[in-house]
Amino acid sequence: MALEGVPGVTDTEIRFAVIGIRSNNPLGTCILDCYLDGIRSYFEYRNAEGGLFGRELVVHEELDDELLQNQVRALEVIAGEDSFAAFSATLVASGWGDLDEAAIPTYVWNIHATESANRFNIFGHIPAMCAECTQRHVPYLAKISGATKAASLGYGISENSKVCAQSVAASIDRYSADIGVEMGYFNDDMDYGLPNGIAPEVTAMMEAGVDFVSTCMDLNGMKTMAQEMKRQGMEAVLYHPNTYNHPFVAEAGDLFDGDYVAPQFEPFEADSGNELAAAFQVQMASEERELSELAMIGWINAHTAFEALLGVGPEFARASVIAEMNGRTSWDAGGLIVPIDWTRQHVPTTPDDQSNGYLLECAASLRMSGGAMETVADPATPWICWDNADQAWSEPQQVSFGG
Secondary structure (H helix, E strand, O other): OOOOOOOOEOOOEEEEEEEEOOOOOOOOOOOHHHHHHHHHHHHHHHHOOOOEOOEEEEEEEEEEOOOOOHHHHHHHHHHHOOOOEEEEEOOOOOOHHHHHHOOOOEEEOOOOHHHHOOOOOEEEOOOOOOOOOOOOHHHHHHHHOOOOEEEEEEEOOOHHHHHHHHHHHHHHHHHHHHHOOEEEEEEEEEOOOOOOOOHHHHHHHHHOOOOEEEEEOOHHHHHHHHHHHHHHOOOOEEEEOOOOOHHHHHHHOOOOOOOEEOOOOOOOOOOOOOHHHHHHHHHHHHOOOOOOHHHHHHHHHHHHHHHHHHHHOOOOOHHHHHHHHHOOOOEOOOOOOOOEOOOOOOOOOEOOEOOOOOOEEEEOOEEEEOOEEEEOOOOOOOEEEEEOOOOOOOOOEEEOOOO
16 A cells, blocks of 8 residues: 555555756767666566565656756656655756755766765765875776876866866876876866867877876767877877776777776676676666666666665655665675765765775776776676775775675
8 A cells, every 4th residue: 555645655656756868968878768777677677576565666757857957857856746766867967956955865876976965865876975085096007007107187167077187196196106107297178078189188198208098088088089099109098987888899999908997886797796787687688778887877776775665664755765775884785886884975085084985995997908898807806995994005905795
């Protein structure tokens, strides 16, 4: 029977809204539809087992925010009271604050540090992050690539991209003596999408002796850069923050050979024996859906929603579901992500206060070759991790979660 006073719950269904970008996507990539693939696949996986508390999990509202209408769509969900909780994968997260203030459990593709910070009803596949803090991951990749001089680039129009580029440069500087790599070139004022190309910057990097390039740019920008580097004969390894896209990499052939990318979940190339990862691939294949980064984020978000409901039990409400997840001190989504302590990590760390950070700094690094990808670490232990109790340089450990 329906729960008295609980929106979006009927005798037979627990209903969810999904808000994301389909129209007017400047990246041209699959976001909302791929995200929906993962959510629907997870719901179908659980519904085949009997659903939850005698009800099926369903996507009841599917809302395209058309890039700049995220807040409008969020307010529609709030006013409609037809969905129990919300999911969101978007490029402009203007409605997350409204969903948080309405105390609606909201599960998100968290590429928005500012919009997720200090909002205790929003649960990302990663927590609120410190964009300006130094990290060891990119310096480690520069080291193992054999580089001696690094470059860091970002888009000038995006504050997130600028701060990211500055953070990478600061990280290289901090660990330079440990890794044998120094900064050779920095530019955080690139034109978005590189409409005029990147020839002068590539020439400048070549003249500076750069042999490792990290950017805070989209996958199309990375392709433009790699093509220009090839044209000019520049030999350097690239770190791609946003190129975990198998069709895109396959189409590029050998263009990205030797480059690195790191998804924020256990990659499809891992072989850790993770049951939920295997279930994802089986369920996606059964529905003839294509594996993608956004599909896995959707699957992880849906699993988070499911486990929060399951933890409360059949007499659930929005507030109790939120409180259940906010009590988790080592949430790893069945081993798919680095463990999050939701009692602390809604509040981001700062360069001066790391108390709300991850216990481990981890990255699931992959090396690209011949249009394919392989884990840098052993596929059975695909995460490369450092203990965050000490920010000093150390060699990483190889880890898997959920086992």
